[in-house]
Amino acid sequence: MSQEAESTSAIRKTALNAAHRQLGAKMVDFSGWDMPVEYPKFGGLMKEHVAVRNGVGIFDVSHMGDIRLHGPQALAAVQHIAMNDASKLAVGQCQYSALLYPEGTFVDDVIVHKMADDDYLLVINAGTREKDVNWVTENTKGFDCQVEHLSDAFTQIAIQGPKGAATLQKLTDADLSKVKFYWFTYGAVCGLPNTLIARTGYTAEDGFEIYVPSDEATSARVWREVLTAGEEFGAIPCGLGARNTLRLEGALSLYGHEISESINVWEAHLDRFVKMDKGEFIGRAALEKANADGVKRTLAGLESIERGIPRDGYKVTDLACREIGYVTSGSYAPFLKKNIALAYVPPDFAALDTELTVECRSLNVKCKVVPIPFYKRLKKQA
């Protein structure tokens, strides 16, 4: 998945590592982390995926990193390093954003949480932790604000699916019906006071992410209590395999795949999260120029119309077999029951219903361009 493995350091473990092994998880090295990919004893990846779409699934996402910026110029610093407009946030609100290089390409994508007027929390990717921390520290030197790397302080548990709220509500005094999507609150969770509870996720579904102290005993207790609370709604533990297929159905970007240091914002279809009118920020000038020049490739959604699964890195050709692009992420989609992919292709080939071919090893599989996201949840009242 992410190509940003920290090759120099030993494999890292979250505080829930023993808990995953106890549950019989298949473990894999993901970006230098020993993480569960699926839990065969609970039915495995496909069951996990469907549980999140129809009920609730529980993920350990403690490998995600956290950077706090606080001080009088914290907002100015965030505005300088991230492409979305953080001045539009209210306290308790989150936004999807990204850290950009001066070239308008991606250092990482992040979720910015406004904790207070002078206090912001950026949730970052596992594989880019050190790079991001260095980047943020280096590029906020001129601002009166502190940069704190808090990644190891939290165990982050994602409770995802239409029954996520009902599950978590059993464990907290916070009124979750008052927390809108992409907002957060604080409350006691499993008896732990002042726990950060965010209505965020990476599954294209409703859900929450909670941040609890990362000591093993507390983490394991919360993990167990969340699973138990969700039992009546069919909760099962979910691994990174389902996390990947869920985000792919929702066409959510994955660093190292749809976004990277060589792909810019316009190509990645993230226009709505970049605010060119908010003032100067790193990457803005390059994006302005790139916009004027026009994109040479664009992210398109593909669906197989012949037998075969387009996968990450496979070549995309036109019907005359000329290579025109490549698949960034592709898989069988367990909820949609189709073979789908995200791919970079020239804009001329990105119109809906355009037929293309993906070289799936020995098979040339015909695909057509379809709207993204592939899956969109029906918005319900909280």
Place this chain on the structure above:
Amino acid sequence: METYLFDLAAASAGNEEDIQMAYPADYKYTKEHEWLKVDGNTGTIGITDHAQNSLGDIVFVELPKVGTEITAGQTFGSVESVKAVSDLYAPVSGTVTEVNDALNTTPEDVNKDAHAAWLIKVTLKDPSEAGKLLSAEDYEKFAGEEGGH
């Protein structure tokens, strides 16, 4: 078997399955995790329970057409789960006489009972080739030691 996306060897390490499907004693096995059942001049080929377990939910099989010549040790198709692609290696040489087309629509049959859900049948080119393969006992030991593939 070639793997993709996730490292299945790492995935299986340290995860002993509680329920191990028995390996039929009258089958022969490869170190690439295929099985072969011989009836006279006909060989039936599938993948082992260990292989399906390592792969996880199988969603796609690519098999040769009837009449294709396959060669011992060479690839003849592939099996794909949601997260991995795995090449199939011929346990023996021969000519494909039957293909289990039902797997096109229900590839999950391989997960349900890998030792019953056969992939192809072949006419054996050289029946003595089967003698070079692993017995059930040796395969079980091999798969247990390898922990994955």
